[in-house]
Amino acid sequence: MGKVKIKKQSTIIDMTAMSDVTVLLLTFFMLTSTFLQKEPVQVITPPSVSEEKVPDEKLVQVLIAPNGKVYMNLTGAKDSTQLSTETFRTEVLSQAYNSYRETHPSAPKLTAQAAKEFSKLNTFGVPMKELTKWIALPMEKRDEFLKNEGGIPIQISVKDGPRNEFQTWLAAIKSVMQEHGLGKDLIGGRGVAIKAEQSSPYSLVQVVMDNLQTEKLNKFTLMTSLKVEEEE
Amino acid sequence: MAKKDKSRQKKFDTRIDFTPMVDMNMLLITFFMLCTTMLKSQTLDLVLPTNDNVNKEExxxxxxxxxxxxxxxxxxxTDKMGQxxxxxxxxxxxxxxxxxxxxxxxxxxxxxxxxxxxxxxxxRNKELLTIVNKLKADWKKGAINDSVYNAKVRDAREKQAADLNAKxxxxxxxxxxxxxxxxxxxxxxxxxxxxxxxxxxxxxxxxxxxxxxxxxxxxxxxxxxxxxxxxx
Structure with missing residues (x-):
């Protein structure tokens, strides 16, 4: 009986295959990913059985923080022949700010540079009188400002009185979208989405809804997270 | 000279160690996995009545x-932070x-x-629910497809909404x-x-x-x- 010979084996593993797989996975993630949007506050939306997805274009998103502050986020059309996000934002800004300056002539003028900066910002929401100051702030301070001193003034002081600032923004959005032939997208019910924390009192949401109603935007959507309802 | 070079080249191992490459890829994958939102949030459509005065007859x-x-x-x-x-x-x-x-x-x-x-x-809504459940059974069996099912349910619901005498x-x-x-x-x-x-x-x-x-x-x-x- 001869001794059993143990074959000498090399401990080096060929990593080429592994590398192939990881590169594939990486490509998959890069192509499918949409990055988490940075928002001044993180909210948990209420669960719902509704399965409709949030539209990813031609959308006005209203974010309601648990402390009642209101922010907005505008997205233009994906189709490059239509209204792009940048133009959408700049035009809304100039219209809203101009109508603010009509009643407040002493407010500083908006520079083209500031408008360009604004078009790159995802979420906005500061009182009009702070707007130019906010845009001029450096990047890292803007979020802080938005969180602490931000919030679009929204209270309805007098019914059928002059527009508050939130309504001014809405009116500007409406007229810009109509100019570009997207009026139907806004009014049709899928153009405005309200995002609010699930444990918030209804009064916070109600104020926003009342403002939307005043501006004749009666159809809108509430952002929810998916809940699977078991069959009875 | 040429002969000497040739003999030296033979000593090189053409295999490259892919381990660092795999490491790097894994890191990138992890990054993408953590930064992406795979689940898009859902929406719930809502229609509010207009603020305009409606005729009594209408x-x-x-x-x-x-x-x-x-x-x-x-x-x-309300907590200290105003939330x-x-x-x-x-x-x-x-x-x-x-x-x-x-x-x-x-x-x-x-x-x-x-x-x-x-x-x-x-x-309270037994009448409509029996119709819908029948449709659902058909749909589960595969007798009708999704869009037909949805359309039929919508029709039944609208018919009930329009019928003032329905229970x-x-x-x-x-x-x-x-x-x-x-x-x-x-x-x-x-x-x-x-x-x-x-x-x-x-x-x-x-x-x-x-x-x-x-x-x-x-x-x-x-x-x-x-x-x-x-x-x-």
Missing amino acids: ETKIKESDAITFILDGNVT SKSTDSKIYYYEGKPDMENFTLNDIKFGNDKDAIRGMLQK RPIIVIKPTANACYADVVHMLDEMQINQISTYQIEALNKQDSTLYEHKVGHPLGGGASAPAAPAK
């Missing part, structure tokens, strides 16, 4: 006995006209039980200012699940407040007798 008449009014309530607490939260959600309801003699206001809860909201609505519940949801936002969404969900053809969100009127006061023992707090409720 208003849709409904049978009082069909109406069920739900009053959603809760307790609002408010609604807890202890409560739901009251009355059927038909508000009972201004005995001030009856019943308690009810969310859930699948027979005496919870689901069971109650199922009982159908008409739901009025009245959240107080203190109600929890998630509850309002949950309530809207129940409307979808139980195929309620006619429902509406409204502010509490005077009679509701009186009922509420008798039930809870204190008047409505927090300026709930709110804003835009054109319908009487």
Whole structure:
């Protein structure tokens, strides 16, 4: 009986295959990913059985923080022949700010540079009188400002009185979208989405809804997270 | 010279160690996995009545006995940061006209039980639900496809909504200012699940407040007798 010979084996593993797989996975993630949007506050939306997805274009998103502050986020059309996000934002800004300056002539003028900066910002929401100051702030301070001193003034002081600032923004959005032939997208019910924390009192949401109603935007959507309802 | 070079080249190993490459790829994958949102959030469509004054003749008449009014309530607490939260959600309801003699206001809860909201609505909406369940059975068997099923359900619901003599519940949801936002969404969900053809969100009127006061023992707090409720 001869001794059993143990074959000498090399401990080096060929990593080429592994590398192939990881590169594939990486490509998959890069192509499918949409990055988490940075928002001044993180909210948990209420669960719902509704399965409709949030539209990813031609959308006005209203974010309601648990402390009642209101922010907005505008997205233009994906189709490059239509209204792009940048133009959408700049035009809304100039219209809203101009109508603010009509009643407040002493407010500083908006520079083209500031408008360009604004078009790159995802979420906005500061009182009009702070707007130019906010845009001029450096990047890292803007979020802080938005969180602490931000919030679009929204209270309805007098019914059928002059527009508050939130309504001014809405009116500007409406007229810009109509100019570009997207009026139907806004009014049709899928153009405005309200995002609010699930444990918030209804009064916070109600104020926003009342403002939307005043501006004749009666159809809108509430952002929810998916809940699977078991069959009875 | 040439001969010498050739012999030296033979010594090189052409295999490259892929381990660092794999390491790097793994890191990148992890990064992408953590930064992406795979789940898009859902939306719930909502239509509110216009603020414009509607002619008395144009208003849709409904049978009082069909109406069920739900009053959603809760307790609002505000923390140091100014973030408010609604807890202890409560739901009251009355059927038909508000009972201004005995001030009856019943308690009810969310859930699948027979005496919870689901069971109650199922009982009241039996006619439509039998039609829908039949369609659902067909759909599960594969006799009809998704779009046909959805269209047929919608037709049945619209037919019921238009038919004034049909036996159908008409739901009025009245959240107080203190109600929890998630509850309002949950309530809207129940409307979808139980195929309620006619429902509406409204502010509490005077009679509701009186009922509420008798039930809870204190008047409505927090300026709930709110804003835009054109319908009487």
